[in-house]
Amino acid sequence: MVNFLGSYTYTVDHKGRVNVPVKFRKHIRTDEDDTLIITRGLDGCLFVYPIDEWEQIDTRLRELPVTRQNTRIFIRMLSSEAVAVSMDKQGRIALPRQLIERAGIETEVLIIGTLDHFELWSPGEYEKVMNESGHTYEEIAESLFV
DSSP states (O other), X not given: OOOBOOEEEEEOOTTSEEEOOHHHHTTTXXXXXXXEEEEEOSTTOEEEEEHHHHHHHHHHHHHXXXXXXHHHHHHHHHHHTOEEEEOOTTSXXXXXXXXXXXXXXXXXXXXXXXXXXXXXXXXXXXXXXXXXXXXXXXXXXXXXXO
């Protein structure tokens, strides 16, 4: 089972490449495939899924009723910006320029493990989103685990 945990800050090089944390690599590399899907996330970040986790997302999206306008729009928005990448021998992935710009990532990227995938953030945007949530950790926990 995939289990991305922790947060890491890395530099994005001039070619748009960023290191994948070593602890994450064991959940990505397999004998068959080390493909990752990078796409638009929520709250201003990018989502990064190992291919097997992405296939589960794909299955769930295909089960949604395409007769609903929000379903069609969401699938278009998510899929049109999704890109398949592989790690190089140094454990880096190349981030597409359009996605770097969408997330406001400049020279640094904050990588946050979120269980089945990880998120790529502009450090400033992450801090802003977390500070503006309006709830404490305890309040959110209470609302989820009642």
